[in-house]
Amino acid sequence: MNGPSTVDLHTHSLRSDGALEPAELVQRAAANGVRIQALSDHDTLAGIADAMAAGAAVGVRVIPATELNTESEWGDVHVLGYFLDPADEVLEGRLRWLRENRGRRVELMVERLQALGYAISLERILEKAQGGSLGRPHIASALFEAGYVPTYDAAFDTLIAKGAPAYVERVGLTPIEAVELVCAHGGVPSLAHPGSVTGLEALLPLLVRAGLAGIECHYGRHTPEYTGYCLGLAAAHDLVPTGGSDFHGRGEHGTEPGDVPVPPETVALLEARRQRATIATSEG
Ligand code: AMP
Ligand code: ZN
Ligand code: FE
Ligand code: FE
DSSP states (O other): OOOOOSEEEEEOOTTTTOSSOHHHHHHHHHHTTOSEEEEOOBTOOTTHHHHHHHHHHHTOEEEEEEEEEEEETTEEEEEEEESOOTTOHHHHHHHHHHHHHHHHHHHHHHHHHHHTTOOOOHHHHHHHHTTSOOOHHHHHHHHHHTTSSSSHHHHIIIIISTTSTTOOOOOSOOHHHHHHHHHHTTOEEEEOOGGGBSSHHHHHHHHHHHTOOEEEEEETTOOHHHHHHHHHHHHHHTOEEEEEOOBOSSSTTOOOTTOSOOOTTHHHHHHHHHHHHHHHHHTO
């Protein structure tokens, strides 16, 4: 890794399943040399205002973003949406629905775990989430805290990953709907960590037709070969190669904000797509 990078387009705070307050996250990124950062909490823009205020104080431009997780026959398709507006009430309504679905899913998974003999409580999980968008990482962390699993990752592997005993299907968007939702609200969608997609080359044209504008080529767990493969897909489908640390603050991705090199011109390329989307809309 050649970091630190001045650009990080994928980070999570306590408003979803990250461990730091949005302001702390931006300060940490700034200390690492980051100058442009997207806060991309799952299904929420609630941290954007705090992150922007902190960014103004430490010289980091914060790009408002979210990450929409989908699970389907295409595997884990996560769509990053850039330049979304936290004041967009229709968008907020859709994100709220996704967060409510997250809450019900976590409740069901806790019930399954309890039936399997794991005495973890929903109360403790809600306490850990501190009002943020709920997710399986909160369950993993509660299982680890209670001593039921040797590591945070082991909670996924043995209990809550797809196919594991306490796994419950997500209710939410399809990959195409996730891309369309971002476009419909003036955002710029990029496919996160394409390595988690099943049938990437078959899905990609469908997402591009729905409005996909980017693909996350620069990512901590990519080998140089896989990054090269993604850059080839970006060129073939006229997508902006994006990238980021996917920092959550718990060390599970083994990263720091800014530790994945992202070319500085990436942000201007994404902004150009935003204008393209606006023109397409205004021309009907
Ligand atoms: P959720 O959206 O609630 O299904 O949680 C998905 C999040 O859990 C992802 O964004 C990752 O941060 C994390 N995650 C998913 N699978 C694993 C795994 N096998 N090991 C560790 N973390 C994982
Ligand atoms: Zn996450
Ligand atoms: Fe993701
Ligand atoms: Fe993420």
